[in-house]
Amino acid sequence: MKKKVIFLIRNLSYGGAQRQLLTLVKGLDQQLFDITVLYFYSGDMLELDLKNSEIPLICLDKLGRWDIFGFFWRLFQHLKQIQPDILHGYLDESNLLAIFFKPFFASTQIVWGIRDSNMNLKHSDWLSRIIFRLESFLSRFADLIIANSHAGKSYYQTYGFPADKIVVIPNGIDTERFKPDTKGRTKVRLEWKISEDTILIGLVGRLHPMKDHPTFLKAAALLCKQRENMRFVCVGIGSNNYTQELLKLSNELGISEKVIWAGARTDMPEVHNALDIAVSASAYGEGFSNVIGEAMACGIPCVVTNVGDSTFLVGDAGLVVPPKDSEALLGAWLKILHLGGQKLSIMSRARIQEQFSTQSLCEKTESFLQNITI
Numbered sequence: 001m002k003k004k005v006i007f008l009i010r011n012l013s014y015g016g017a018q019r020q021l022l023t024l025v026k027g028l029d030q031q032l033f034d035i036t037v038l039y040f041y042s043g044d045m046l047e048l049d050l051k052n053s054e055i056p057l058i059c060l061d062k063l064g065r066w067d068i069f070g071f072f073w074r075l076f077q078h079l080k081q082i083q084p085d086i087l088h089g090y091l092d093e094s095n096l097l098a099i100f101f102k103p104f105f106a107s108t109q110i111v112w113g114i115r116d117s118n119m120n121l122k123h124s125d126w127l128s129r130i131i132f133r134l135e136s137f138l139s140r141f142a143d144l145i146i147a148n149s150h151a152g153k154s155y156y157q158t159y160g161f162p163a164d165k166i167v168v169i170p171n172g173i174d175t176e177r178f179k180p181d182t183k184g185r186t187k188v189r190l191e192w193k194i195s196e197d198t199i200l201i202g203l204v205g206r207l208h209p210m211k212d213h214p215t216f217l218k219a220a221a222l223l224c225k226q227r228e229n230m231r232f233v234c235v236g237i238g239s240n241n242y243t244q245e246l247l248k249l250s251n252e253l254g255i256s257e258k259v260i261w262a263g264a265r266t267d268m269p270e271v272h273n274a275l276d277i278a279v280s281a282s283a284y285g286e287g288f289s290n291v292i293g294e295a296m297a298c299g300i301p302c303v304v305t306n307v308g309d310s311t312f313l314v315g316d317a318g319l320v321v322p323p324k325d326s327e328a329l330l331g332a333w334l335k336i337l338h339l340g341g342q343k344l345s346i347m348s349r350a351r352i353q354e355q356f357s358t359q360s361l362c363e364k365t366e367s368f369l370q371n372i373t374i
Helices: 016-027 047-051 069-082 092-100 126-141 150-158 182-191 213-224 240-252 268-274 290-297 310-317 326-339 342-355 358-370
Strands: 003-009 033-039 057-059 086-090 109-114 144-147 166-168 199-204 230-235 259-263 277-280 302-305 319-321
Touching (some): 003 016, 003 069, 003 092, 016 047, 016 358, 033 069, 086 092, 182 268, 213 230, 240 259, 277 290, 277 326, 290 342, 302 310, 302 326, 310 319
Parallel strands (some): 003 033, 003 086, 086 109, 109 144, 199 277, 230 259, 277 302, 302 319
């Protein structure tokens, strides 16, 4: 008999967690699970993607932060109608909501999804800090907690999450979508006016202190002093204030004409293929970096900081440097440019295919969801 599973998530924006959710619900065996996705807010990029699939999709039409009672009532009514065997929260707010409804649905197993590591809470607002403390306290009542990184599991355990309930299932990368693509490479580089003999180094990630764009920009400035025909691209969006700080820094470093601020993109396979080197400069908080896994699947050599599971992800197929060290980042770039990236390119794609496939993600998730014990 099929298990009824509800995935609960705040939105369907084009973030790493949201894209992993889509990959998961589309890949789970529909002979084993009857899946529904509930989400708080409508109007985000991935909503149409799920609507075009056969997965039932229900928007709870939350009106804003303080739309509480009406929102709770709508969610309760949907849960009552579906009577799920499993309610799977995806990220902090959804995890707390899932636990809140546990007394009303005693036979429903509660699963949490956690996706960060070593978060610096000083960069979070007051509500996020309260939510994290509540999550730490209430984690004991979850039936299963799925982390997407070993670093994340260790981090959450230090804040009281029960070790015996946490399992690690790394993200899965769609290697049929993310693959070497010379046409896609040419298309994006033409759009950005990047010639084929120009080296393009990119950082894909939201404009947020966690991603440490300043260190990336400082390393870029150092490289420009040593080599010509270099360009850099930052793909992602962030708050206006922080964006302006980064633009000001690139100007102060004298590289404003060398840096492309590409904003949000939906054509990520083509974007990754346009790069010669992909970078994760994260200073903290990284769990499993989707964008590095995607770049590797496209055969792009990667340089990452030793944060979260990035070292585990790249293995011997990429270079690892300490966080917040622009000199080390420069050294890694120069090493790849000196040796050439062909060997790393081949090794990168092979590593993703062998260890981080969507099939592996779905099979491991199916196994744990089938065998939850209360």
